[in-house]
Amino acid sequence: MLPRIHSAWIRTLGLLALVLVTALLAGLLAGRPWMALAIAALGVVAWHYWKLRSVLLRLTARQRVEPSGGDGVWDELDRLLYRTQEEMRGRKRRLVEMLRAYSAAAAALPDAVVVIERNSQRVRWFNDAATGLLGLRYPDDVDSALGERLQPLPVSRWLAAGRHAEPMLDAASPVDPSLRLSLRLIPYSDELWLLVARDVSKMMRLEQMRRDFVANVSHELRTPLTVVHGYLDMLDPGDQPEWAPILEEMRHQSQRMTQLVEDLLTLSRLEAQDSVVDEEVAMDSMLVTLRREAEALSQRRHDISVEDRAGIDLLGSTRELHSAFSNLVGNAVRYTPAGGSIAITFARTADGGAELSVRDSGYGIPAAHLPRITERFYRVSTSRSRESGGTGLGLAIVKHILQLHQARLGIQSEVGSGSTFACRFGPERVHARDRAFTPVPAASPSTPASIP
Numbered sequence: 001m002l003p004r005i006h007s008a009w010i011r012t013l014g015l016l017a018l019v020l021v022t023a024l025l026a027g028l029l030a031g032r033p034w035m036a037l038a039i040a041a042l043g044v045v046a047w048h049y050w051k052l053r054s055v056l057l058r059l060t061a062r063q064r065v066e067p068s069g070g071d072g073v074w075d076e077l078d079r080l081l082y083r084t085q086e087e088m089r090g091r092k093r094r095l096v097e098m099l100r101a102y103s104a105a106a107a108a109l110p111d112a113v114v115v116i117e118r119n120s121q122r123v124r125w126f127n128d129a130a131t132g133l134l135g136l137r138y139p140d141d142v143d144s145a146l147g148e149r150l151q152p153l154p155v156s157r158w159l160a161a162g163r164h165a166e167p168m169l170d171a172a173s174p175v176d177p178s179l180r181l182s183l184r185l186i187p188y189s190d191e192l193w194l195l196v197a198r199d200v201s202k203m204m205r206l207e208q209m210r211r212d213f214v215a216n217v218s219h220e221l222r223t224p225l226t227v228v229h230g231y232l233d234m235l236d237p238g239d240q241p242e243w244a245p246i247l248e249e250m251r252h253q254s255q256r257m258t259q260l261v262e263d264l265l266t267l268s269r270l271e272a273q274d275s276v277v278d279e280e281v282a283m284d285s286m287l288v289t290l291r292r293e294a295e296a297l298s299q300r301r302h303d304i305s306v307e308d309r310a311g312i313d314l315l316g317s318t319r320e321l322h323s324a325f326s327n328l329v330g331n332a333v334r335y336t337p338a339g340g341s342i343a344i345t346f347a348r349t350a351d352g353g354a355e356l357s358v359r360d361s362g363y364g365i366p367a368a369h370l371p372r373i374t375e376r377f378y379r380v381s382t383s384r385s386r387e388s389g390g391t392g393l394g395l396a397i398v399k400h401i402l403q404l405h406q407a408r409l410g411i412q413s414e415v416g417s418g419s420t421f422a423c424r425f426g427p428e429r430v431h432a433r434d435r436a437f438t439p440v441p442a443a444s445p446s447t448p449a450s451i452p
Helices: 002-030 033-061 073-108 129-134 155-160 201-234 241-272 283-298 318-334 367-372 382-388 394-404
Strands: 112-117 123-126 168-172 180-186 192-199 279-281 303-308 312-316 341-348 354-360 408-414 418-425 430-432
Touching: 002 033, 002 073, 033 073, 112 129, 123 129, 129 192, 155 180, 201 241, 241 394, 279 318, 283 303, 283 312, 283 318, 283 341, 312 318, 318 341, 318 354, 318 394, 318 418, 367 408, 394 408, 394 418
Parallel strands: 303 341
Antiparallel strands: 112 123, 112 192, 168 180, 180 192, 279 312, 312 430, 341 354, 354 418, 408 418
């Protein structure tokens, strides 16, 4: 490219020199050399300005003109402009094809996709599925406020939270209330966000069928297990002492099976609940109960301490919260070797809420298992869980109970250093304690704890 431009400059300068020399010679013959030279120079300048005007007009009009076959500077400029225009047209054509492909792909998605502005929450674009799932109509709903269009879905407050919003919002479709939608907000730029709505009705029906199946099977297993357990209690090895360990193991396994059925029924009941009936949960009495249960389960093998630093109560279900706290305490006792320590602490949090934490000096949990530790039947160590008598449902029950109370479970653990499970409640769950605050004293492993 550079050699061609250099050659074009040489030819143009040579032509300019030839014109000026010819004009000078003609002026010498006519006796007016300088006048002839000036006229020739003005003509050359006028010609160049005319070529420049042609280029500007062509660029302004966005015309595409085939380059001439000359070899001057302006001819080379024509060729460069033509090539640049062709490249831009090619890029534009490819971009249009890509946009059409992306638009067709988005239109073919079964999920509703809506592009909204971050600040105004107005609709910029949506695909065909948004019409069937969200009721948006093109072009009427373009540039309209999404919160107003999706009434009665609570999306305005959800969108207002922006990047701090919950990852998912489950709600009924404004088009068909029988459809359940899972809405997800994806902030993919500073100005534009993506709202994806998926029909999860079939998934929820399957989930409900699974819950019903588990609940029904667990309920049906209750009676035969009770009968088996009763007959096992009646059996006496008598003159055959070698049967004693066999009967004892059978009793242990039947009790374990009964506990598993009870946990399944509890989990099914919790999953079917949408909320709890709030009542004042007396946390001082709750801590005393938790300490008694821990001591009974520990049998003086651990150093157990209970401390009430908050001096407040909670709003929620006493029965459900006791179940959650008791599960955490039971796990701490079961998975802490003899001679270890267990600390139960109830304290206020910086945001005005409250936290009940259970800290142990047990085996600890590897970091790879922490994301799945609250899944049903998930076990870090199968053999250790069976030895301790766990069902694998305790933390799943805790998670569901806390969700019903708009609380969350925090887990910190390190292998060999123990674990801390913390139930964190928001300020809306805190209730001032009407009676006098009596701190719960720490229990000693050697001295029975006094009850305030």
